[in-house]
Structures are given as C-alpha cells and as structure tokens.
Amino acid sequence: xxxxxxxxxxxxxxxxxxxxxxxxxxxxxxxxxxxxxxxxxxxxxxxxxxxxxxxxxxxxxxxxxxxxxxxxxxxxxxxxxxxxxxxxxxxxxxxxxxxxxxxxxxxxxxxxxxxxxxxxxxxxxxxxxxxxxxxxxxxxxxxxxxxxxxxxxxxxxxxxxxxxxxxxxxxxxxxxxxxxxxxxxxxxxxxxxxxxxxxxxxxxxxxxxxxxxxxxxxxxxxxxxxxxxxxxxxxxxxxxxxxxxxxxxxxxxxxxxxxxxxxxxxxxxxxxxxxxxxxxxxxxxxxxxxxxxxxxxxxxxxxxxxxxxxxxxxxxxxxxxxxxxxxxxxxxxxxxxxxxxxxxxxxxxxxxxxxxxxxxxxxxxxxxxxxxxxxxxxxxxxxxxxxxxxxxxxxxxx
Amino acid sequence: xxxxxxxxxxxxxxxxxxxxxxxxxxxxxxxxxxxxxxxxxxxxxxxxxxxxxxxxxxxxxxxxxxxxxxxxxxxxxxxxxxxxxxxxxxxxxxxxxxxxxxxxxxxxxxxxxxxxxxxxxxxxxxxxxxxxxxxxxxxxxxxxxxxxxxxxxxxxxxxxxxxxxxxxxxxxxxxxxxxxxxxxxxxxxxxxxxxxxxxxxxxxxxxxxxxxxxxxxxxxxxxxxxxxxxxxxxxxxxxxxxxxxxxxxxxxxxxxxxxxxxxxxxxxxxxxxxxxxxxxxxxxx
Numbered sequence: 001x002x003x004x005x006x007x008x009x010x011x012x013x014x015x016x017x018x019x020x021x022x023x024x025x026x027x028x029x030x031x032x033x034x035x036x037x038x039x040x041x042x043x044x045x046x047x048x049x050x051x052x053x054x055x056x057x058x059x060x061x062x063x064x065x066x067x068x069x070x071x072x073x074x075x076x077x078x079x080x081x082x083x084x085x086x087x088x089x090x091x092x093x094x095x096x097x098x099x100x101x102x103x104x105x106x107x108x109x110x111x112x113x114x115x116x117x118x119x120x121x122x123x124x125x126x127x128x129x130x131x132x133x134x135x136x137x138x139x140x141x142x143x144x145x146x147x148x149x150x151x152x153x154x155x156x157x158x159x160x161x162x163x164x165x166x167x168x169x170x171x172x173x174x175x176x177x178x179x180x181x182x183x184x185x186x187x188x189x190x191x192x193x194x195x196x197x198x199x200x201x202x203x204x205x206x207x208x209x210x211x212x213x214x215x216x217x218x219x220x221x222x223x224x225x226x227x228x229x230x231x232x233x234x235x236x237x238x239x240x241x242x243x244x245x246x247x248x249x250x251x252x253x254x255x256x257x258x259x260x261x262x263x264x265x266x267x268x269x270x271x272x273x274x275x276x277x278x279x280x281x282x283x284x285x286x287x288x289x290x291x292x293x294x295x296x297x298x299x300x301x302x303x304x305x306x307x308x309x310x311x312x313x314x315x316x317x318x319x320x321x322x323x324x325x326x327x328x329x330x331x332x333x334x335x336x337x338x339x340x341x342x343x344x345x346x347x348x349x350x351x352x353x354x355x356x357x358x359x360x361x362x363x364x365x366x367x368x369x370x371x372x373x374x375x376x377x378x379x380x381x382x383x384x385x386x387x388x389x390x391x392x393x394x395x396x397x398x
Numbered sequence: 399x400x401x402x403x404x405x406x407x408x409x410x411x412x413x414x415x416x417x418x419x420x421x422x423x424x425x426x427x428x429x430x431x432x433x434x435x436x437x438x439x440x441x442x443x444x445x446x447x448x449x450x451x452x453x454x455x456x457x458x459x460x461x462x463x464x465x466x467x468x469x470x471x472x473x474x475x476x477x478x479x480x481x482x483x484x485x486x487x488x489x490x491x492x493x494x495x496x497x498x499x500x501x502x503x504x505x506x507x508x509x510x511x512x513x514x515x516x517x518x519x520x521x522x523x524x525x526x527x528x529x530x531x532x533x534x535x536x537x538x539x540x541x542x543x544x545x546x547x548x549x550x551x552x553x554x555x556x557x558x559x560x561x562x563x564x565x566x567x568x569x570x571x572x573x574x575x576x577x578x579x580x581x582x583x584x585x586x587x588x589x590x591x592x593x594x595x596x597x598x599x600x601x602x603x604x605x606x607x608x609x610x611x612x613x614x615x616x617x618x619x620x621x622x623x624x625x626x627x628x629x630x631x632x633x634x635x636x637x638x639x640x641x642x643x644x645x646x647x648x649x650x651x652x653x654x655x656x657x658x659x660x661x662x663x664x665x666x667x668x669x670x671x672x673x674x675x676x677x678x679x680x681x682x683x
Contacts, residue, residue, distance in 0.1 A: 041615075043615075043617060044519055044615055047517055178662055206661040207664070209665075210664070211612075211622075212413055212652060212664075214409070214413025214417075215410035215661065216656060216661055218406045218410050218413070219406060235615075246539040247409060247537045248537055262519065263519045263521065307518055308520075
C-alpha cells in the first residue's frame with residue numbers, strides 16, 4: 001500500500017468522523033412539552049414545579065441529555081384551568097409536535113392532559129394526581145406514590161402514627177374542603193375512624209375558596225374533639241388555625257391534608273400540625289446522593305426565586321420523581337417510543353428520590369409511600385413510620 | 399342536628415360582622431364609582447390588592463406599621479384613581495366599556511403583582527396582629543376591629559360629605575344630570591376626578607385592612623368580586639352607607655349559615671339575598 005493511499009484513507013476516515021460528530025451535535029433536541037398553572041389560583045405551587053423542571057432539564061443536559069440529544073422543555077401556562085390545559089396539550093402534540101409529554105400540576109389539569117395523551121397514544125408521567133381511581137389510561141404513570149386507595153391508606157397511616165405515640169383519639173372532628181381530590185380522602189377518613197371506633201363529634205364541609213373560617217373554628221371549639229382532621233388544601237389550614245387562635249382555642253392534635261407547606265411551617269400556631277409527605281429535606285431521604293444534590297440546588301434556586309419555602313417537600317419531590325421516571329424509561333428502552341416506554345415502566349422498578357417505585361398495581365399505582373410529618377420548631381419533620389423519621393424525631397402531642 | 403350554643407352563634411355573628419365590614423369597605427369605592435361616575439371599575443379589586451401588597455412590602459422591608467403606611471398609600475392611590483379616570487374621560491369610554499377596560503387593567507395589575515411578589519402567599523406580620531379583647535365569653539381580634547372601625551369611619555365620613563356639604567351636593571347633582579348641574583356652575587370634570595381619586599384611595603384603605611387579616615396571593619383578587627358586587631347592588635349604587643349595611647347583612651348571614659348548617663351553603667347566601675331583594679324591589683338597579 002503506497003504512502004499516498006494511506007494518507008488518503010486517513011483523511012477520509014477523519015472527515016467521516018468529524019461529519020458524524022457534527023451531525024450528532026446538530027441533532028435536533030428532544031422536545032418535552034407540558035403545561036403548568038403559571039397564573040391563577042394554583043400558580044403558587046406550580047412555581048415549584050417550574051423550578052424543579054428547569055433544574056432537572058439543566059442537570060439532564062449536563063450529563064448528555066436523552067439518547068445523546070439535548071433536551072428542550074416547552075412549558076405553557078394553563079392558567080390553573082383544566083379546559084385550557086386540554087387545549088394546550090392538543091397544541092403540544094399536534095402543532096408543536098413534541099417528542100414526549102410531561103404532566104401538568106394538579107388533578108383537574110392532569111385529567112385533561114390524560115384525555116389528550118390517550119387520544120394520541122402518548123405516555124403521560126404526572127406528578128400530582130390526587131384521585132387514583134380516576135386514572136384509567138394505561139399509559140399514565142404517577143410519580144406521587146400515594147398508593148391506589150389513599151382514601152383508606154392515608155387515614156390508616158395517620159391513626160398508626162397517633163397510636164404509636166400513645167395518642168389514639170377517642171373523638172374526632174372532620175372538617176373538609178369540597179375540593180375533589182381532598183373531599184374523597186376526608187370521606188375515607190370518616191369510614192376509617194368509624195371502623196376504628198373513634199367517635200365523630202363534628203363533620204363539616206366548605207366550598208373551595210371559603211374566606212371566613214371564624215364560624216368553623218367556633219364549631220370545632222364547641223365540639224371539643226381529641227383530634228381534628230382538616231381536609232385542607234392551600235391556605236385552608238392556616239386560615240382555620242388563625243381563626244382558632246382568635247377565639248383562644250388550639251386543638252390538641254390536628255392534621256392537614258395538603259397544606260401550603262411554606263405558610264404553614266412559618267405560622268407559630270401551626271407548631272405540632274400533622275400532614276403527609278413522600279419526601280422531606282432530611283435524612284434518611286437525603287442519604288441518597290441524587291436527592292442531596294437536588295435539595296441543595298433547589299434550596300439555592302428557590303432562595304433566588306424568592307419562594308417562601310426553600311426546602312424540598314412533597315411537591316418538589318413528586319416533580320423531580322416524574323422527570324426521573326421519564327429519563328429512566330427513555331434510557332431503559334433507548335427510544336422515545338411511547339408504547340415501549342410505557343411497557344418498560346410497567347415491567348420495571350425505578351429508583352427515585354422517594355425510593356423504588358413500581359407501576360404494576362391498580363391504575364398503575366404501586367406502593368403507598370405516604371408518611372406522616374409534623375411541624376416542629378419551624379420545620380417539617382417526618383415522624384412516622386420510625387424507619388424514615390428524621391433522626392431523633394418523634395410525634396409531639398399536647 | 400343539635401342546636402348550636404348561644405356563645406357559638408354570637409361568636410359566629412361577630413366573625414360575620416367583621417368580614418361583612420370588609421365587604422362594605424371594598425364595596426364603598428366601587429359603588430360610588432359605579433353610581434356617581436358611571437364607571438364599573440373592576441380594577442377597584444386590583445387596587446385593593448395593590449394596596450395590600452404595598453402595605454406588606456413597607457412592613458417587610460422597613461418595618462412600617464400598616465396603619466402608618468396609609469399616609470403614603472392614600473395619596474398614591476388617590477393619584478392613580480385620578481389618572482385612571484382622566485384616561486377614561488379622555489378616550490370617552492362608555493359605562494359598559496369601562497367594565498372591559500378595567501377588567502384588562504385588573505389583569506395587568508395582577509401580572510405586575512405576580513412579577514414583583516411572585517404567585518406565592520405573602521402574609522403581613524403586624525406587630526399587634528395577635529391582640530384580642532374579651533367581651534364576656536366573646537373574643538374580639540384587633541385587626542378585624544380596626545377594619546370595622548375603618549369601614550364605619552370611611553362610610554360615615556363620605557355620607558356626611560355627600561349629604562351635608564356643598565361639595566357633596568354638587569357631586570350628586572352632577573351624577574343625576576351633569577348638563578343642568580354645569581349650568582348651575584358645577585365643575586363636573588373636576589368633581590369627577592376628585593371622586594375617582596377618593597374611590598381609589600378607599601381601595602387602598604381596604605387593601606391595608608385586608609392585609610391585616612388575610613394572606614395575600616395575586617389570584618385572590620377575583621375571589622372577592624362576586625360577594626362585593628352583591629353587597630354593592632344590594633346597598634344601592636352611589637350610596638355611601640348601603641354597601642356597608644349590605645356587606646354586614648351578607649357577612650352575618652353567611653357566618654350564621656356556617657354556624658347552624660353546613661359551611662358549604664354559605665356562598666349561596668349573598669346571591670340568594672340579592673335575588674330576593676331584586677325580586678322585591680326590581681327597580682333597585
């Protein structure tokens with residue numbers, strides 16, 4: 001072989017190699033589309049999901065993206081309206097032609113997105129769907145591991161926590177918002193408490209957006225319950241505790257279903273408030289290095305974004321988990337094929353910051369990983385079950 | 399169902415009285431603007447929240463007492479109200495179109511609030527926010543008491559001005575028949591600007607009172623629209639006393655409904671009362 005021929009071959013190989021690298025670098029990004037409630041009544045919590053999505057996509061792109069392609073997240077504002085979310089998901093699939101979908105925030109919008117995903121056979125991983133029995137689409141996957149029947153399991157866990165602390169109540173007041181993903185849980189709690197022989201001394205319901213909690217607080221005070229189950233969403237719990245404080249009443253033990261985490265942890269009257277969680281910013285959760293890195297990043301970004309709660313809790317953790325599931329499904333199948341990814345998720349367990357998640361139960365729900373947390377000295381700490389409780393933390397009761 | 403105790407009923411009625419006073423205070427400027435200026439100012443609600451956020455910010459960054467902050471908020475909002483009315487007059491916006499224009503302005507103000515303070519909840523921590531008095535077995539919280547006193551003061555001050563002064567009489571005359579009032583030397587344009595500024599300043603006052611008792615979020619601007627409109631319509635457009643009376647009737651009715659029956663029935667109280675009133679007195683609007 002002549003020297004000239006060798007040179008020509010080397011040049012040809014180098015050119016091909018350079019062209020290949022250039023092509024890979026210039027490959028179109030993987031486009032992931034979603035909506036979030038960037039405005040409207042749900043926007044306070046949706047800001048958390050936006051921040052988490054930005055953090056995750058940034059991390060993902062730093063480690064090479066998906067299938068060697070960079071990831072672009074297209075997020076649109078559904079204005080906290082499920083009907084707008086439906087239109088925007090249609091738009092994402094048909095006009096924007098995104099490769100993959102990510103779920104929006106809150107049950108109503110997720111239900112809308114699920115309908116669109118089903119129409120186009122797209123996989124939909126979502127972070128905050130509150131009514132598992134309504135999730136009928138076979139390619140939807142929940143990142144919030146609240147189990148298939150939270151209406152029974154959550155109140156059972158709460159009673160377990162109270163029992164373990166030697167504070168099983170004899171009487172309960174159940175007061176609840178009629179917000180759909182809250183209401184069925186409170187009705188479930190009624191059944192669980194009844195079966196356990198806890199006497200219900202008060203049951204009250206209010207419409208979402210109620211302003212005056214004074215009369216409700218007065219009725220709870222009059223009923224003198226050992227334990228108050230508050231079917232709260234957003235600020236309801238704060239408003240009720242505030243109204244109770246104004247009439248010089250503090251319930252012995254009180255549980256709030258889905259409170260706005262920042263305002264509740266900062267309110268002095270909320271010290272001792274119980275709630276549920278899948279993740280809190282302390283060991284053993286932060287023993288996972290991925291979780292630890294995320295909590296640090298989130299804290300920094302949330303501080304810069306002036307969010308009132310800068311610790312990772314339920315919302316941020318569920319959001320991060322959803323992105324972890326999407327990445328795992330793409331890497332597991334080495335494709336962006338919705339069917340392959342859905343089949344893979346059903347057949348495999350995925351390591352997430354919440355723990356290992358599986359999707360082989362009813363409505364693709366797996367284990368119930370809901371834990372009981374409590375506000376203690378201005379911090380949310382998981383107090384039950386003991387194996388995931390913050391180091392040294394125990395449920396405190398009056 | 400057991401009948402609630404007298405103490406529960408009285409405490410609930412007191413709670414309704416306080417929230418009703420806030421309905422009335424918010425409705426005061428809205429009703430005057432609608433009745434006397436023929437401007438259905440939806441931006442009034444955005445002004446209320448802007449006032450609340452300003453009070454929050456002044457307290458958070460300088461520690462200023464929100465009641466002291468009124469000294470800055472009232473003139474600022476007066477100027478904003480004058481400016482808005484000048485624009486509405488300049489472009490000759492009709493009464494119905496003011497509804498659309500001010501709705502747009504509300505959306506803009508909401509977006510500005512969200513851009514500055516984010517969509518998250520903000521709570522003004524007033525130094526005296528936890529003070530409460532005991533009246534027999536009843537508790538009277540100071541922030542709500544301040545709101546009630548502010549509402550009473552603003553309402554009766556305006557009532558006095560509109561009923562007992564030449565300025566007030568000129569305003570009412572201009573609202574009734576502007577050309578004839580002008581023929582008698584009433585400077586209708588100047589009076590309209592003065593009234594628009596006063597209405598906006600009242601929104602600022604209502605905002606400060608709101609911030610004393612409620613946690614703030616931009617989207618909550620719209621949560622007050624229905625019930626306050628009901629109070630204004632029940633109280634009578636252009637009436638200074640009507641919105642407060644109607645607001646208290648609504649607030650107490652809602653509270654007693656919550657105390658006696660299911661709290662979820664409370665939201666229908668205001669509109670049921672309004673419908674009954676309109677059926678009884680169809681010419682009220």
